[in-house]
Amino acid sequence: MPSPSHEDALTSWLASLATQGPERLIGDDAAFLHLPGDWAITTDQQVAGTHFPAGLAPATLAHRAVAINLSDLAAVGARPRYAFLTLAAPVDFAVKPFFRALVTAGRKHGLELAGGDLARSDQLRLSLTLLGQRPARSRWLRRSAARPADLLWLGGTVGESALGQRLLARRARTASGRVAVPKSIAHDRALTQAARAAVRRHLEPTAQLELGYWLGKRRRAAAIDLSDGLALDLTRLCRASGVGAIIERDGLPLPRDGERLAAALGEDMEKLALGGGEDYILLFALPPSLSVPKEFGCTPIGVVTADKRILLRSAGKLRPLKPTGWDHLIPGTARKPR
Amino acid sequence: MPSPSHEDALTSWLASLATQGPERLIGDDAAFLHLPGDWAITTDQQVAGTHFPAGLAPATLAHRAVAINLSDLAAVGARPRYAFLTLAAPVDFAVKPFFRALVTAGRKHGLELAGGDLARSDQLRLSLTLLGQRPARSRWLRRSAARPADLLWLGGTVGESALGQRLLARRARTASGRVAVPKSIAHDRALTQAARAAVRRHLEPTAQLELGYWLGKRRRAAAIDLSDGLALDLTRLCRASGVGAIIERDGLPLPRDGERLAAALGEDMEKLALGGGEDYILLFALPPSLSVPKEFGCTPIGVVTADKRILLRSAGKLRPLKPTGWDHLIPGTARKPR
Numbered sequence: 001m002p003s004p005s006h007e008d009a010l011t012s013w014l015a016s017l018a019t020q021g022p023e024r025l026i027g028d029d030a031a032f033l034h035l036p037g038d039w040a041i042t043t044d045q046q047v048a049g050t051h052f053p054a055g056l057a058p059a060t061l062a063h064r065a066v067a068i069n070l071s072d073l074a075a076v077g078a079r080p081r082y083a084f085l086t087l088a089a090p091v092d093f094a095v096k097p098f099f100r101a102l103v104t105a106g107r108k109h110g111l112e113l114a115g116g117d118l119a120r121s122d123q124l125r126l127s128l129t130l131l132g133q134r135p136a137r138s139r140w141l142r143r144s145a146a147r148p149a150d151l152l153w154l155g156g157t158v159g160e161s162a163l164g165q166r167l168l169a170r171r172a173r174t175a176s177g178r179v180a181v182p183k184s185i186a187h188d189r190a191l192t193q194a195a196r197a198a199v200r201r202h203l204e205p206t207a208q209l210e211l212g213y214w215l216g217k218r219r220r221a222a223a224i225d226l227s228d229g230l231a232l233d234l235t236r237l238c239r240a241s242g243v244g245a246i247i248e249r250d251g252l253p254l255p256r257d258g259e260r261l262a263a264a265l266g267e268d269m270e271k272l273a274l275g276g277g278e279d280y281i282l283l284f285a286l287p288p289s290l291s292v293p294k295e296f297g298c299t300p301i302g303v304v305t306a307d308k309r310i311l312l313r314s315a316g317k318l319r320p321l322k323p324t325g326w327d328h329l330i331p332g333t334a335r336k337p338r
Numbered sequence: 339m340p341s342p343s344h345e346d347a348l349t350s351w352l353a354s355l356a357t358q359g360p361e362r363l364i365g366d367d368a369a370f371l372h373l374p375g376d377w378a379i380t381t382d383q384q385v386a387g388t389h390f391p392a393g394l395a396p397a398t399l400a401h402r403a404v405a406i407n408l409s410d411l412a413a414v415g416a417r418p419r420y421a422f423l424t425l426a427a428p429v430d431f432a433v434k435p436f437f438r439a440l441v442t443a444g445r446k447h448g449l450e451l452a453g454g455d456l457a458r459s460d461q462l463r464l465s466l467t468l469l470g471q472r473p474a475r476s477r478w479l480r481r482s483a484a485r486p487a488d489l490l491w492l493g494g495t496v497g498e499s500a501l502g503q504r505l506l507a508r509r510a511r512t513a514s515g516r517v518a519v520p521k522s523i524a525h526d527r528a529l530t531q532a533a534r535a536a537v538r539r540h541l542e543p544t545a546q547l548e549l550g551y552w553l554g555k556r557r558r559a560a561a562i563d564l565s566d567g568l569a570l571d572l573t574r575l576c577r578a579s580g581v582g583a584i585i586e587r588d589g590l591p592l593p594r595d596g597e598r599l600a601a602a603l604g605e606d607m608e609k610l611a612l613g614g615g616e617d618y619i620l621l622f623a624l625p626p627s628l629s630v631p632k633e634f635g636c637t638p639i640g641v642v643t644a645d646k647r648i649l650l651r652s653a654g655k656l657r658p659l660k661p662t663g664w665d666h667l668i669p670g671t672a673r674k675p676r
Binding site: 008027028029030031032033034035036037038039040041042043044045047050051072073075076078082084085086088114115116117119120121122123125127129130131132140142143144223224225236239240 | 346367372378380382389416452453459460468480482561
């Protein structure tokens with residue numbers, strides 16, 4: 001028997017790593033799935049230098065990529081089931097730690113790695129396609145379901161991931177789980193803690209799957225996950241629903257000590273909160289009579305209006321909220337908010 | 339209403355381009371699909387400089403990427419239904435011609451573009467995930483179904499795509515459908531025709547979907563698509579089936595004037611046929627009593643053996659057939675056969 005190629009040896013290793021049940025999904029030109037019911041499919045990519053800092057630990061990259069894609073399933077209320085990966089990586093990329101982390105991170109949420117494609121490339125890049133199932137007695141969450149008088153809610157704080165990204169750009173470093181913060185803030189314990197939390201939030205987002213399931217069981221809910229910044233993603237939700245919104249600046253949930261940390265970094269916390277992006281929490285609209293269970297940690301931030309303008313109330317005044325945020329197609333904005 | 343971002347404007351354009359029926363699949367965080375029956379899912383990536391020459395026309399790239407991924411569906415006998423794309427492209431990449439060609443190429447084979455993700459990157463890369471349905475009264479084709487005494491068949495010639503790749507590497511150029519061949523062979527009309535056909539074969543492969551459907555209706559058939567070279571992909575099929583094979587060197591279907599063209603380029607036609615890769619035709623094993631309809635243009639190339647060795651009979655002698663071909667994980671082999 002001839003020895004297999006390096007690629008085939010890795011594929012075999014991966015097939016045994018990824019296989020839980022009696023049936024192997026990896027090994028033919030396609031994976032064979034019986035898919036009863038309704039499915040949500042999402043695909044997303046991560047490119048080194050654009051979506052994550054080059055040099056990120058392979059395991060961290062794997063966890064982060066899985067969480068970011070899971071966030072799309074959370075936004076529609078889907079239960080994760082299957083993942084397909086393409087990975088293009090430089091020669092020195094630690095493929096096995098990456099895959100171990102990917103399989104572990106996926107399995108924690110019910111995801112099975114069912115197929116993929118590997119290649120060499122100077123630049124690290126991966127894309128994930130996830131299949132999620134509609135839970136029994138649930139509705140899909142859609143961007144288009146918001147109606148005037150709905151309350152708008154956020155599933156967590158905004159701007160913290162952007163703070164973390166700024167810290168990493170200023171050479172905050174992580175090593176074996178510890179985050180080293182820049183000297184300029186290291187003397188202040190509260191700022192140091194806020195900085196560490198921000199870097200972790202950026203590198204280790206958590207998809208709000210349980211919140212998505214809960215929303216899917218309401219009689220009506222519109223949702224989107226915040227990937228490109230509150231202002232831009234809110235604009236998307238409002239356009240899809242044909243509505244407007246008024247957001248309360250003072251109601252925006254900011255990270256603890258966020259304003260002070262932003263100031264220490266020469267950043268504007270409000271800008272980061274509105275357009276920083278990569279928050280990976282859900283923004284959703286619910287009929288005002290519905291309350292969100294406290295354990296989800298959600299905050300009402302405004303109201304849906306019939307008037308199609310999107311406004312921010314700040315210091316008692318209304319002003320238009322511009323759809324700032326990441327635009328993946330404009331050079332230069334892929335790394336920082338406009 | 340604020341104006342949409344560039345990305346959102348493109349997504350809207352794409353949604354209307356890709357939508358055939360009343361339901362829009364593009365516009366939420368995931369596509370919602372009802373998927374009755376059995377499905378095959380495959381994912382594959384194309385990286386500039388690794389999988390295709392940098393500077394390839396966007397429309398050609400789109401057609402080629404679709405065909406290459408469809409070839410995986412052909413290899414399992416699936417009927418194409420949905421496509422998901424991630425695209426990372428430089429600022430000057432012509433996104434709209436690319437998408438128009440992608441949607442057109444897919445639609446020709448029943449594929450609907452159902453979702454995707456766009457990003458900027460210095461290096462052009464794309465990955466496609468395809469969902470194909472099992473046709474009624476068909477079996478999935480698997481690599482593991484070959485049995486001793488089966489005949490091995492090829493769905494077309496081998497080595498022609500590799501010849502085309504060598505020609506492109508030597509600056510054969512395509513412009514508005516015409517292929518310019520190197521001066522060294524331009525004096526010879528037959529060689530010029532062979533060269534043009536080879537470049538076209540490399541740039542415009544055709545997935546053997548109809549052959550896949552036909553095979554899926556036989557009582558037993560094993561199949562794989564030749565992407566990494568006959569020797570390597572045959573080894574994969576044999577390993578999955580726990581069998582060996584004897585291949586007849588003189589029975590290998592070579593492109594017309596291929597040997598002369600290879601010689602003119604200083605290449606070895608046999609090496610290209612066995613390990614050149616990117617043939618994108620089906621290699622399959624059928625019980626010897628079954629005949630393949632002539633219109634599929636298939637050729638029997640050998641026999642499956644219980645002995646697990648993979649042998650090539652050449653000039654009356656048997657020698658081991660090494661699994662040469664592309665190994666995407668070995669530096670340097672991604673562009674040329676080992």
